[in-house]
Amino acid sequence: MDGLPRSVGVKGRLGTINTPTIFNSGLAFVQFWDGRAATLEAQIDGPLHNPLEMDGNWDDTLSKLRKDPTYPGKFAAIYSDGITADNIKDAIAVYERSLITPNSPFDHYLRGDKSALTDQQLRGYRLFKSYGCSSCHQGRLVGANLYEKMGIVADYFGSKQELTTADMGRFNITGIEEHRHEFKVPSLRNIARTAPYFHDASASDLHEAVYTMGYYQLGRKIPAGDIEAIVHFLHSLTGELPEQSR
Amino acid sequence: MSREAAWGKQLLQGAALLLLLGLLSHLYLGSLSIDQETHSRLLQQIYQLKSANSQANEELIRTLSGLKSHYDTLVEATSHLQQSAIQLQRSATDRLDGVLDNELIKVIEAITTKQVAIEEIKSHHAVLRNSINYLPLVVENFISGLNAAERNSGISHAAHSLLHHLLSVSINNHAEHLHGAHQAIDMLRAKQNILEQASLQQLQSLLTHAGIVIEYKGDVDNQLAGAERVPLEQNIDRIHVTYQAYYQSREAQADTHRALLFSAAALLLIGALVVFVRLRRTSSTLNKALTELNFQKFALDQHALVSATDVQGNITYVNQRFCELSGYTPEELIGHNHRIIKSDAHSRLFFSSMWRIITKGEVWHGEVKNRAKDGSHYWVSSTIVPFLDDKGNPFQYISIRTDITERKRMEEVMAKNRRFLQGVTDSMGEGIYALDAKGICTYLNPEATRLFGWPEDELLGQGIHDLTHTRTADGKPLPASQCPIMMTTTSGETFRSDNELFQRKDGTTFPAAVTSVPLRDGDDMIGSVTVFQNITLRKRQSRRCRRHEKLLRRRVRQRAIFSPT
Numbered sequence: 010m011d012g013l014p015r016s017v018g019v020k021g022r023l024g025t026i027n028t029p030t031i032f033n034s035g036l037a038f039v040q041f042w043d044g045r046a047a048t049l050e051a052q053i054d055g056p057l058h059n060p061l062e063m064d065g066n067w068d069d070t071l072s073k074l075r076k077d078p079t080y081p082g083k084f085a086a087i088y089s090d091g092i093t094a095d096n097i098k099d100a101i102a103v104y105e106r107s108l109i110t111p112n113s114p115f116d117h118y119l120r121g122d123k124s125a126l127t128d129q130q131l132r133g134y135r136l137f138k139s140y141g142c143s144s145c146h147q148g149r150l151v152g153a154n155l156y157e158k159m160g161i162v163a164d165y166f167g168s169k170q171e172l173t174t175a176d177m178g179r180f181n182i183t184g185i186e187e188h189r190h191e192f193k194v195p196s197l198r199n200i201a202r203t204a205p206y207f208h209d210a211s212a213s214d215l216h217e218a219v220y221t222m223g224y225y226q227l228g229r230k231i232p233a234g235d236i237e238a239i240v241h242f243l244h245s246l247t248g249e250l251p252e253q254s255r
Numbered sequence: 256m257s258r259e260a261a262w263g264k265q266l267l268q269g270a271a272l273l274l275l276l277g278l279l280s281h282l283y284l285g286s287l288s289i290d291q292e293t294h295s296r297l298l299q300q301i302y303q304l305k306s307a308n309s310q311a312n313e314e315l316i317r318t319l320s321g322l323k324s325h326y327d328t329l330v331e332a333t334s335h336l337q338q339s340a341i342q343l344q345r346s347a348t349d350r351l352d353g354v355l356d357n358e359l360i361k362v363i364e365a366i367t368t369k370q371v372a373i374e375e376i377k378s379h380h381a382v383l384r385n386s387i388n389y390l391p392l393v394v395e396n397f398i399s400g401l402n403a404a405e406r407n408s409g410i411s412h413a414a415h416s417l418l419h420h421l422l423s424v425s426i427n428n429h430a431e432h433l434h435g436a437h438q439a440i441d442m443l444r445a446k447q448n449i450l451e452q453a454s455l456q457q458l459q460s461l462l463t464h465a466g467i468v469i470e471y472k473g474d475v476d477n478q479l480a481g482a483e484r485v486p487l488e489q490n491i492d493r494i495h496v497t498y499q500a501y502y503q504s505r506e507a508q509a510d511t512h513r514a515l516l517f518s519a520a521a522l523l524l525i526g527a528l529v530v531f532v533r534l535r536r537t538s539s540t541l542n543k544a545l546t547e548l549n550f551q552k553f554a555l556d557q558h559a560l561v562s563a564t565d566v567q568g569n570i571t572y573v574n575q576r577f578c579e580l581s582g583y584t585p586e587e588l589i590g591h592n593h594r595i596i597k598s599d600a601h602s603r604l605f606f607s608s609m610w611r612i613i614t615k616g617e618v619w620h621g622e623v624k625n626r627a628k629d630g631s632h633y634w635v636s637s638t639i640v641p642f643l644d645d646k647g648n649p650f651q652y653i654s655i656r657t658d659i660t661e662r663k664r665m666e667e668v669m670a671k672n673r674r675f676l677q678g679v680t681d682s683m684g685e686g687i688y689a690l691d692a693k694g695i696c697t698y699l700n701p702e703a704t705r706l707f708g709w710p711e712d713e714l715l716g717q718g719i720h721d722l723t724h725t726r727t728a729d730g731k732p733l734p735a736s737q738c739p740i741m742m743t744t745t746s747g748e749t750f751r752s753d754n755e756l757f758q759r760k761d762g763t764t765f766p767a768a769v770t771s772v773p774l775r776d777g778d779d780m781i782g783s784v785t786v787f788q789n790i791t792l793r794k795r796q797s798r799r800c801r802r803h804e805k806l807l808r809r810r811v812r813q814r815a816i817f818s819p820t
Contacts, residue, residue: 141385141386144388161467187375
């Protein structure tokens with residue numbers, strides 16, 4: 010959502026991977042590209058301790074929040090034991106779960122408003138299904154409910170100059186050879202607003218991303234006209250932002 | 256009872272009470288089974304886990320059989336399965352002392368294994384599904400791109416055959432169709448050199464997806480078999496069985512404890528009742544005793560002077576009569592030594608002997624002269640009672656006294672009177688003796704012993720009549736029953752006579768003039784007092800006088816005869 014290939018952490022440090030959007034993350038089946046956190050609560054430990062992100066620890070965070078003029082009172086009002094790591098995680102996770110983006114044109118269409126999609130978008134939707142994109146990008150988040158290898162049909166990483174740790178995907182977590190280059194299939198909701206694309210941010214726009222996906226994942230070379238239609242369709246997945254995020 | 260024994264008894268009682276409390280709380284804790292709410296929650300959670308497992312299985316089958324176009328429900332079912340296990344683990348850890356720990360660990364391990372398998376299935380299934388969906392299209396594209404010669408070479412037939420076998424494989428990975436598919440692929444490969452460039456590309460795409468279908472179908476089937484092999488259901492069942500056994504054993508144990516607790520409570524209740532009744536009885540006895548004691552104290556206070564002192568003789572209590580008599584107020588007495596009322600009437604020895612007795616723990620009686628505040632003296636008849644502690648040492652003394660000042664005064668007056676009377680009777684020229692109602696001699700003065708010639712002690716306490724007065728003046732025997740002196744006691748009249756005959760110890764007699772006066776005490780005669788004189792001399796003189804008189808009378812008579820007056 011920050012439009013950057015890799016997000017900026019403390020002291021201007023760059024992350025190692027393209028930051029997934031926080032929107033609708035509460036509906037995703039796991040967190041992070043490699044799924045190393047099962048829940049939003051568990052996810053919080055990651056960036057908090059990551060030296061390239063917040064580079065912190067719970068003790069410092071807790072003492073800082075306890076000295077704050079407003080946090081102790083606000084926590085006490087909700088949690089009987091006040092400011093604790095678990096309560097902070099809970100508060101953040103609850104907030105994150107509220108960050109959903111409903112009522113996209115596609116949602117309206119699915120709910121029966123046939124005029125919600127343009128002809129081009131409708132054609133894109135049909136192509137999206139017939140090319141097989143919807144094999145993985147399905148469900149309420151149009152993705153984000155399974156892992157998939159990057160480069161099923163063709164070798165995505167073979168063409169890369171240098172492999173990073175992040176490129177290893179789930180292998181980093183499980184150590185299972187089968188899981189090398191496996192990533193969480195990202196949600197396509199609001200995809201038009203979350204460039205660049207892929208874990209390595211290698212695609213700067215949707216056209217490129219659709220082409221890459223068709224080639225490496227589906228074994229298809231999708232013609233430009235079809236890509237155009239699919240991109241149009243993908244724009245229909247942009248929903249309403251929560252009030253406080255507008 | 257000694258102090259040590261009492262202390263030991265108290266210690267024993269305290270220990271027994273503590274033991275009883277410990278026993279009761281132990282029984283109570285033991286009687287707490289798993290409460291019904293927890294029990295039903297645990298059972299519900301176990302069933303929930305079971306049903307979550309079957310739901311996940313169902314979703315898996317539904318997804319794989321193409322009834323679902325997305326994985327959301329499968330993801331939800333597996334996450335629900337995991338949540339159910341975590342919830343159960345939380346409840347079990349809280350309430351079941353780790354009984355289910357091993358089983359739960361196994362279940363959670365199984366769920367994790369199953370989840371990993373499901374993730375694999377999803378990944379592979381998505382690819383498989385895509386290829387299967389694409390196959391008819393790629394086959395159609397391939398065939399439609401062939402020229403007439405290529406089409407007649409059996410290639411299109413082989414492509415159709417491949418499609419047919421692969422679709423069958425995708426539904427049922429049967430060896431026959433797999434074989435057919437491989438045959439078709441081999442045939443297509445064999446003929447690919449006759450194909451034009453465009454068709455060749457189509458063929459390669461077709462073969463790629465055919466390969467994916469064969470490989471991924473096998474993978475998915477293997478993974479599904481793997482997921483089904485996960486012994487999750489058995490482990491959940493084992494949790495159920497283990498929990499039921501645990502619950503029943505807890506219930507049985509709790510029943511035993513409850514029965515014991517009830518018995519203990521009943522015993523305790525009976526004990527309390529007995530104690531209560533005894534206490535009531537004791538307290539009523541005590542009250543009666545107290546009332547009696549108060550009454551006695553009241554009576555004592557009315558009659559006696561009561562004081563209490565500590566072992567040093569310092570006054571700790573005085574009653575009102577004590578104060579009245581001594582002229583001090585209680586405030587002036589309490590805290591002071593008893594010496595405050597000591598008079599100089601008694602020797603140092605008197606008091607030291609008293610102390611010697613009471614410090615030994617013995618009761619002391621005595622008559623003591625005390626000095627009142629105003630300097631006057633009073634007499635008390637005193638009894639000092641030492642109060643002894645467990646070791647037999649006095650720790651306080653209670654003195655009970657009666658005021659005998661008046662008696663002492665009377666005694667003094669009487670002694671003075673007696674001394675006076677003694678002096679009088681001792682110096683009298685007459686003999687005096689006193690008799691009691693029975694005629695026993697109770698008193699003799701010195702003149703009487705002298706006249707009788709009997710020592711005093713031989714006459715005192717004797718019937719004096721038989722020893723001194725056995726005959727009348729004319730010599731006739733005189734029994735006591737006819738003795739006029741003895742009879743004064745019965746008649747109550749004074750007897751006077753100049754004509755009695757008393758005999759001495761040596762048997763000689765003398766004439767005596769007697770005055771015998773009865774002694775009265777109210778209407779009763781209690782004896783008599785007799786005063787007597789030896790009148791031998793008087794008798795002789797009187798005889799001589801009578802002779803002279805006779806002589807004179809004769810002479811007077813003769814003178815009258817001879818004289819003419």
